[in-house]
Amino acid sequence: MTLLTRIFWLALRDLTLELRGRTGLLAAVFFLFTMLLILGLALGPNQDDLRKAAPGVLWVALAFAGSLLAGRAFGLEVEDNTLDDLLLVPGSREWLYYGKLLFQLLLLLIVGGALLFLTAGLFYLPLSALPGILVTLVLGSIGYASVSTFYAGMLARLRGREALLPLVLFPVVVPVVLASVKATASLVEGLPLGEVFNWWQLLLVFDVIYVTLCGLLFPYVLEG
Amino acid sequence: MSQTKPMNALTLGSLILGLLALGVGAFLAFTAPPDANQGHVYRIIFLHVPSAWVGLVALFIAVAYSVLYLATSKPHYDRVATAVIEVALLFLSLTLLSGMLWGRPTWGVYWTWEPRLTTFAILLVVYIGYFVVRSAIEDPELRAKASAAISILGAVNVPITYMSVKWWRSIHQTQTFDPTTGRSNFDPAMLPALLVNILAFSILFVAFVRVRSLLAEREAVRQEMSPQAG
Amino acid sequence: MSPLLEAQSLSKRYGRDWVIRGLDFRLEPGEVVALLGPNGVGKTTLLRLLAGLMRASGGRVARQGRVGLLANPPAFHRHFTGEENLSYALRLEGRSPQPGAIAAALQAVGLPPGKAVLGYSSGMKKRLAMARLRLQRPDIWLLDEPEAALDAQGRELLEALILEAKSAGGVVLATHDRGWVQRLATRTLELSPAV
Numbered sequence: 001m002t003l004l005t006r007i008f009w010l011a012l013r014d015l016t017l018e019l020r021g022r023t024g025l026l027a028a029v030f031f032l033f034t035m036l037l038i039l040g041l042a043l044g045p046n047q048d049d050l051r052k053a054a055p056g057v058l059w060v061a062l063a064f065a066g067s068l069l070a071g072r073a074f075g076l077e078v079e080d081n082t083l084d085d086l087l088l089v090p091g092s093r094e095w096l097y098y099g100k101l102l103f104q105l106l107l108l109l110i111v112g113g114a115l116l117f118l119t120a121g122l123f124y125l126p127l128s129a130l131p132g133i134l135v136t137l138v139l140g141s142i143g144y145a146s147v148s149t150f151y152a153g154m155l156a157r158l159r160g161r162e163a164l165l166p167l168v169l170f171p172v173v174v175p176v177v178l179a180s181v182k183a184t185a186s187l188v189e190g191l192p193l194g195e196v197f198n199w200w201q202l203l204l205v206f207d208v209i210y211v212t213l214c215g216l217l218f219p220y221v222l223e224g
Numbered sequence: 225m226s227q228t229k230p231m232n233a234l235t236l237g238s239l240i241l242g243l244l245a246l247g248v249g250a251f252l253a254f255t256a257p258p259d260a261n262q263g264h265v266y267r268i269i270f271l272h273v274p275s276a277w278v279g280l281v282a283l284f285i286a287v288a289y290s291v292l293y294l295a296t297s298k299p300h301y302d303r304v305a306t307a308v309i310e311v312a313l314l315f316l317s318l319t320l321l322s323g324m325l326w327g328r329p330t331w332g333v334y335w336t337w338e339p340r341l342t343t344f345a346i347l348l349v350v351y352i353g354y355f356v357v358r359s360a361i362e363d364p365e366l367r368a369k370a371s372a373a374i375s376i377l378g379a380v381n382v383p384i385t386y387m388s389v390k391w392w393r394s395i396h397q398t399q400t401f402d403p404t405t406g407r408s409n410f411d412p413a414m415l416p417a418l419l420v421n422i423l424a425f426s427i428l429f430v431a432f433v434r435v436r437s438l439l440a441e442r443e444a445v446r447q448e449m450s451p452q453a454g
Numbered sequence: 455m456s457p458l459l460e461a462q463s464l465s466k467r468y469g470r471d472w473v474i475r476g477l478d479f480r481l482e483p484g485e486v487v488a489l490l491g492p493n494g495v496g497k498t499t500l501l502r503l504l505a506g507l508m509r510a511s512g513g514r515v516a517r518q519g520r521v522g523l524l525a526n527p528p529a530f531h532r533h534f535t536g537e538e539n540l541s542y543a544l545r546l547e548g549r550s551p552q553p554g555a556i557a558a559a560l561q562a563v564g565l566p567p568g569k570a571v572l573g574y575s576s577g578m579k580k581r582l583a584m585a586r587l588r589l590q591r592p593d594i595w596l597l598d599e600p601e602a603a604l605d606a607q608g609r610e611l612l613e614a615l616i617l618e619a620k621s622a623g624g625v626v627l628a629t630h631d632r633g634w635v636q637r638l639a640t641r642t643l644e645l646s647p648a649v
Contacts, residue, residue, distance in 0.1 A: 002548035005545075005548065006546055006548050017533055020533040079532075080529055080532055081529035087506075087507055088506075088523055089546055
């Protein structure tokens with residue numbers, strides 16, 4: 001019980017700090033907006049073309065925004081040099097991973113929600129597909145955030161981590177992104193729900209594997 | 225402790241045995257009957273499948289050593305894990321190259337964006353990333369921990385790559401041995417050549433890893449012997 | 455009684471350079487050990503190894519009880535006030551602060567409650583770190599040059615804190631100020647460069 005409250009407090013604290021500092025979120029959303037405009041201009045103006053491209057656009061944009069945001073999970077601690085104080089908290093360190101994962105997931109969902117709203121408008125997504133895409137967004141974000149939080153923590157103290165993070169992150173999360181694209185595309189094309197379900201199942205399997213594995217490994221890869 | 229540990233009998237023996245088996249395997253590969261549809265082009269499979277098999281299995285061996293390192297933090301396990309992945313990467317590159325050479329006359333292209341090829345390329349990128357990360361971290365303990373983590377998480381991709389032909393219904397041949405049905409999708413007349421080659425590659429793999437670990441150990445010893453150097 | 459801290463043949467190297475090699479160390483309850491030695495001899499590294507913030511290249515450390523570290527300089531979140539920093543520090547340990555306890559702790563070290571840490575001087579950060587340590591109540595107190603950046607009144611507060619720590623557990627104190635140490639320390643450990 002106390003473990004859950006601690007995880008919750010850590011996520012809340014980080015979210016408060018992030019909103020006060022603002023730089024990370026704003027940069028990510030602005031980046032996405034620019035990207036959508038460029039892609040819309042390049043692929044449009046035919047509505048069918050745009051609709052067909054939308055799943056790919058949505059997830060490429062989210063994957064890149066995610067790599068921008070990944071650094072934020074531990075960026076707060078590195079900038080203020082406060083990681084030591086978190087590490088000195090007695091007991092095992094898994095809670096630290098899950099707190100940061102929750103924070104990272106909330107960030108991704110905020111950005112992903114804004115992105116979905118923009119893409120739906122600019123790329124003519126059918127309204128009926130939106131609830132299903134929202135489910136895909138949550139499943140995909142969990143998988144993505146679990147790996148990005150893990151690597152962000154591992155590389156937190158390393159110089160040049162901004163360059164390294166995408167390098168180690170993308171190969172491992174590509175399967176998650178691919179499954180998310182496929183699920184979204186099936187929804188947009190209006191395929192039977194059974195088809196979509198297969199992809200959701202695969203995403204769920206990824207989520208469970210990565211969240212468990214990363215949580216188990218995390219205490220070992222941190223200092224100390 | 226002698227500072228330059230000599231190559232021991234097991235290493236040397238496996239090297240020689242592996243080369244001999246490779247010779248036998250090559251002979252069998254070229255004397256196996258030609259394929260009904262593909263003619264002689266198919267013979268590249270005697271290189272392609274064994275290197276893929278050994279390479280992919282090796283990645284799980286690397287996981288075992290990586291877990292051992294995280295549990296014990298003995299530098300030896302880190303060195304062996306790295307040696308295993310290095311040799312695995314060599315074998316997997318061979319797989320990719322032989323596949324491309326086969327793809328050109330058969331599919332008409334060296335490379336196509338289909339699931340098996342794509343997931344395989346991703347797999348290679350993960351393990352190339354492994355070495356980039358290693359070269360970027362100076363602190364030996366952090367370097368070892370970070371590499372172990374990549375090795376463990378990266379191995380999640382191995383079953384995905386392996387099963388991709390089934391899951392995504394790709395144009396690539398299905399698995400040579402399907403573990404879910406226990407069936408072999410291979411002509412019995414060609415089987416001995418394939419098995420001998422798999423054996424040869426496995427023995428050579430062991431030999432290469434042992435040599436590479438030995439070299440890494442010597443490097444580590446030398447670094448400790450000269451504290452003021454560098 | 456078992457020691458609070460016990461290090462056995464502890465070693466750490468950066469690249470090829472050994473900073474600490476084969477060090478044995480024990481900290482018993484009620485002890486104040488002064489850690490002396492010139493800059494770069496490995497005092498901060500040793501404290502971080504003892505705290506478990508760094509993986510040793512060799513040897514091991516056993517800890518009995520909660521570790522508190524007064525880093526030099528101490529670190530806080532800039533966009534939080536002193537009060538917020540302290541209350542989150544407690545909440546993340548699974549403790550809910552008593553009403554008024556944090557305000558009292560801040561007042562005891564002479565800090566205003568509502569000011570963001572962004573506007574703190576380095577002396578004020580030291581004082582905030584002292585307040586945090588007092589609230590955390592560790593058993594093992596590791597202080598890295600605690601006297602740096604403190605004014606005369608701050609030093610008095612620090613001395614009171616060290617006496618408090620001595621009765622609550624054990625203290626390891628890295629410092630350059632030998633005269634000051636002689637009054638407080640029960641024992642000194644002089645570090646020399648590792649070969």
